[in-house]
Amino acid sequence: MKTGWKRLNVSDAFIFDQDLQAIRSRTQTERSRIFFWHATLPPNDHPELLLPVNPLIVDCKPFVGALQTGCKRLSDFTTNRFREACQDHTQSPLVPLPLQAKQWRLFWAFPIHHTSQNIWYWAILNSLSCQYTLHSRAPTIFVTPNCPICLSEVGTLSHFLYQCPQKWTVWETAWIKYFGLSPSTFDIHRALFSLEIPDHPSPVFHVHPCQITSSIILALWRTQWSFIFDNRTFQTSSINSKIDALVSHLSSDLNLT
Numbered sequence: 367m368k369t370g371w372k373r374l375n376v377s378d379a380f381i382f383d384q385d386l387q388a389i390r391s392r393t394q395t396e397r398s399r400i401f402f403w404h405a406t407l408p409p410n411d412h413p414e415l416l417l418p419v420n421p422l423i424v425d426c427k428p429f430v431g432a433l434q435t436g437c438k439r440l441s442d443f444t445t446n447r448f449r450e451a452c453q454d455h456t457q458s459p460l461v462p463l464p465l466q467a468k469q470w471r472l473f474w475a476f477p478i479h480h481t482s483q484n485i486w487y488w489a490i491l492n493s494l495s496c497q498y499t500l501h502s503r504a505p506t507i508f509v510t511p512n513c514p515i516c517l518s519e520v521g522t523l524s525h526f527l528y529q530c531p532q533k534w535t536v537w538e539t540a541w542i543k544y545f546g547l548s549p550s551t552f553d554i555h556r557a558l559f560s561l562e563i564p565d566h567p568s569p570v571f572h573v574h575p576c577q578i579t580s581s582i583i584l585a586l587w588r589t590q591w592s593f594i595f596d597n598r599t600f601q602t603s604s605i606n607s608k609i610d611a612l613v614s615h616l617s618s619d620l621n622l623t
């Protein structure tokens with residue numbers, strides 16, 4: 367943090383303005399007490415360091431207080447230590463590791479829908495906004511870390527993607543149909559996070575295996591958010607029909623090329 371401190375511009379310092387009800391840059395006279403907000407680092411082990419009043423307003427007094435009283439010396443509070451403190455230790459042991467360069471090249475060459483590729487990319491980086499993450503960052507809005515679909519388990523990334531019982535039914539149905547395989551959770555995890563997808567779909571389907579996986583991701587994603595925001599039902603048979611439509615569309619595109 368010491369090195370970063372020296373490099374920071376004064377314009378990087380902000381304050382919450384009670385009159386404006388918004389965060390703004392500090393004025394010249396307000397620049398004697400600078401604070402920093404690591405918005406992307408959830409302090410799971412040290413929630414006292416950040417206290418979100420709501421997603422737009424952050425009370426940084428606890429953070430500053432911790433710097434003043436919680437550390438023997440300010441120099442002990444390095445950026446690495448802060449990142450370490452912010453690590454999410456509650457996630458499943460199956461949390462993904464980033465891909466190798468060769469795998470990234472393979473990933474970016476996938477002939478799949480851009481939206482699906484985007485979702486898949488953020489999943490690989492463990493950065494999708496699953497319920498657990500949303501609850502950690504904005505507990506007043508997302509009052510429970512539990513999955514909004516099954517309500518019974520914590521909505522971790524792997525639960526959000528495939529471990530939720532209803533989502534698992536979708537994956538299982540699609541894999542049996544398109545790959546002729548009944549998958550284990552490890553199979554799905556490897557497909558998503560190591561790109562180890564079955565080589566060939568059943569001969570009747572003229573699509574790349576990655577397109578089947580991407581169609582499942584996209585259909586689940588769209589249904590999840592229409593369930594959350596539009597109060598639509600989360601019906602597994604309907605999701606599998608959406609997957610069929612997406613695969614069929616990709617198949618016709620493939621046949622034209």
Ligand SMILES: [Zn+2]
Binds near residue numbers: 516517530
């Ligand atoms: Zn669930």
